[in-house]
Amino acid sequence: MSSYRIQGATGEWEVVIGLEVHAQISTQAKLFSGAATAFGAEPNTQVSLVDAAMPGMLPVPNAECIRQAVRTGIAIGAVINPWSRFDRKNYFYADLPQGYQISQLYHPLVGEGAVTITPDDKKPDETKVIGVERIHVEQDAGKLMHDQHPTMSYVDLNRSGVALMEIVSKPDMRSPAEAGAYLAKLRTILRYVGSCDGNMDQGSMRADVNVSVRRPGEPFGTRTETKNVNSVRFVMATVEYEASRQVDVLEAGGKIVQETRLFDPDTGTTRSMRSKEDAHDYRYFPDPDLLPLVLQPAFIEECRASLPELPDAKRARYETALGLSAYNAGVLTAEAETARWFERLIAESARRQGKTEAEVARAASNWLTSELFGALNKLGRTLSDSPVSPEAGAELLALVGDGTISGSIAKQVLEKMLESGDAPGVIVEREGLKQTSDTGAIEAAVDAVLAANADKVEQYRAGKEALFGFFVGQTMKAMQGKGNPQLVNQVIKARLG
């Protein structure tokens, strides 16, 4: 793997990156109250008396939050701690009604695990393992709005108390691409597990990006933390900007200040956050309103048993058991939704064609990744809102498989399926697109083509064999693409032979 290096005026620098990813746990209700978590509600409507920290209110944990965090931990091969507890992180801010965030510092729910990334899509075999330090469960904060009033900020507590997993990586990433790949892979895993919807534009997933630079081989430099970066692209941009900013500072003889920064998506730059400049002393201590969280082995086992096949395992199976290319396997497993679609496609294809899934998988994967993805892309759609269902796709592939239509006709049929939503069989029948294997008709068409191109037949016979394709093309054209390509080939060969 080639190393990412920043060329400074004084030599090479290496960038060191760690990510703290906050992922909203997919639940109906909040971590410690019965208020809803749905996105986009009217301000302060999804706020209980508990979330508003009214006097005397108490937290009661939501079992599903614990379960999903444990399932996520198991999915990254992490240690599940049977004894954990919640701590309070004390600080004052308008989005934090209790004056403390309930989090887990001393005894997190999930310990060390790892995520395998593929930093370069084009090199699907080059992987790197990124260590995960821990996953803990904590409350989200509310939201401040600064542009509604000349002298006031407005506070909306709808998000206050929503459950988050904080997934803390080790400082194992060394390039923007690795940081981007890690975040993307983590999102894939969370979506497979179903513990987070991964919708970064709605804030369901966001990253605090820790960046430092150093001379290759030297100890870690001072890091900065850029808060709440909410897309893979922005994480990469943050790393790129921060690394080169830090190199500039260091090369000018300056020092990196350990600080919290903010990413500006409009300019692609980061800036120091004034409001967080306070020297922090969070005075963490165990939350006395909550007892230790003790997990029974049966609970952990249930979490393990409920996990679906995960992306790495699926990808390996696609390559070995289904014989897909590494590239296709990578593309089809990158999203749980895509893999589900593909698996329905091959199941239905195998059923229709009376073959095994392994026998139909390659053709199906090629059709899906090149034909359907391409066509959807042109329409600005994705698989989740595709007008073509896996069942319709399987029917189309079966029509090609049994010789009813040719591959090129299949492309036309797909376009019509996307337009009309009709089944491929209906379209083929209606438009008369069936392939013809009538030898007489084919011979007649071939003879006409050869007669019309006597000069080229001479050239062919004189040794210009490349003209064979020309005759095939002309014949197919004459037959409006419906000639059985194998038969057309045979007849031309026989006539010219």
Add this chain to the structure above:
Amino acid sequence: MSELTDLGIAAIRDGVAKGDFTATEVAQAFNAAVAEANPALNAFIVTTPDHALAAAQRVDAARAAGQPLGKLAGVPIGMKDLFATKGVQTTAASHFLEGFVPPYESTVSQRLWDAGAGMLGKLNLDQFAMGSSNETSAFGNVISPWRAAGDNAGRAPGGSSGGSSAAVAARIAAAATGTDTGGSIRQPAAFTGISGIKPTYGRCSRWGIVAFASSLDQAGPMARDVTDCAIMLEAMAGFDAKDSTSLDLPVPAWSAQLSDDLKGLKVGIPREYRIDGLNADVAKSWDDGIAWLKDAGAQVVDISLPHTRYALPTYYIIAPAEASSNLARYDGVRYGLRDLPEGAGLQDMYAATRAAGFGSEVKRRIMIGTYVLSAGFYDAYYTQAQKVRTLIARDFEEAFRQVDVILTPTAPSAAFVLGQKSDDPLEMYLNDVFSVPASLAGLPAMSVPAGVDRQGLPLGLHLIGRPFDEQGVLNAGLAIERRAAFTARPEKWW
């Protein structure tokens, strides 16, 4: 009808049920007594005569309709102003929460209303329940109905449940709720010649009670006698899914099982509680208590609780630490006071609001708590204190292998004169020396009146039981109550 106010819970409940008098008459009598006494005693921050009357009328109507009556049907009580009461100002005796009207009802108060009790008003207390004399209230101190013989100086009713103790002792409430973090039910009960029990941690839901120190706070009843405490506790206690620390256990029928026959019971007398310079009257009442329990059939055993002397310092790390965090929500954003100086930013607003909203004792404890949790001091103070707390709890576990109940004095002295200790926080803290260890271990403990000292002021005896054994504590308390035959009551001067 003034004699109605002499009645306690059992007598009122039974009288209403039998038709000797109506609940409405009882409520009217107590409302009148409150109106007459409160200007002098300052026991209530707000009075709610309509609430008491409405509850009484519901009880009378239910009785007329032949419906079953609750455990506390027709009993007018005072509610410590630490319990959130829906639609009724709840202040924790702080300037910060002045005018705060909760849109919710605490679990414990709701259970009491469901049992047929009515509310006479919200009772004064030490601000945020921090204090032992009720002198830290933002609404002025409560004056105990008790006076020393030949001395008209105002006495402390104890704290933090000082409004509760004063109201019950003055017969202007049939009973009252209290909360106890380090002795706040037991010490005021002892100071005013009434009974009060802090149940096992988790018996009473903390939901809707303004939090002081979460791992220590427990609600409990303060009443005229042990039987009334048992009845009222039955109504207050019970599992609440809204409190993660609530005990999921059935509530025993404590009042039905009360017995002062202590045959076979072993009572422990911890030698470490016989502190140097123990007040002679207190020591004598302790000896009386030992004799009474023996008379009731108990066997008395000397025991050791070796870490007793560390209990108070442990408490004064843990309670302020929890309080410093629990009180962070009082920031002027969502409710309560807001002090926004001209041009102030958010953080300035917090500092100004909290400076204006909290009294000096509250600030002192927040400062201590903030300090002991801060970077570099956490392990030395907080972690060390939680370890010592483990040792203190272990002392009790060891002791309860030998004995069933432990007897000690409730407080090191009778009620002191107001102002006498308010300048020296440490001196004030020492008031809780006997009550704090049971709080740290979460154990049920109660104070019962045992007699008066040479000045004619009440003294209390303190019983500590095993976890969940409120019955053992109540029974031993009843044995003392019957033998002490405590009949002294404050002479009405208000």
Add this chain to the structure above:
Amino acid sequence: MSVAPADVAKIASLARIKVTQAEIEAMVPELNGILAWVDQLGEVDVAGVEPMTAVIPNQLRLRADVVGADPLTGGNVRDAVLANAPAAEHGFFGVPKVIE
């Protein structure tokens, strides 16, 4: 351990309690008195002793993932949530403008 006026100022700032210089001066001996007194805990041998985590043996209960199972701890109570607010506008709490 003991505190100096600068420490008291720092603690007050962490606790967001505005204090005057005179208040700081008054707090120093008070806090030092209390700290000196609690310092005696240092003499207790706690080798091998775990800090207390639950005062009464009891386990953390978890609740089911249901919205508004108990209306007292559910949402959709904006009026109640805002009822006591010193500044509430358009369904929000208002605070002095914050610059992030």
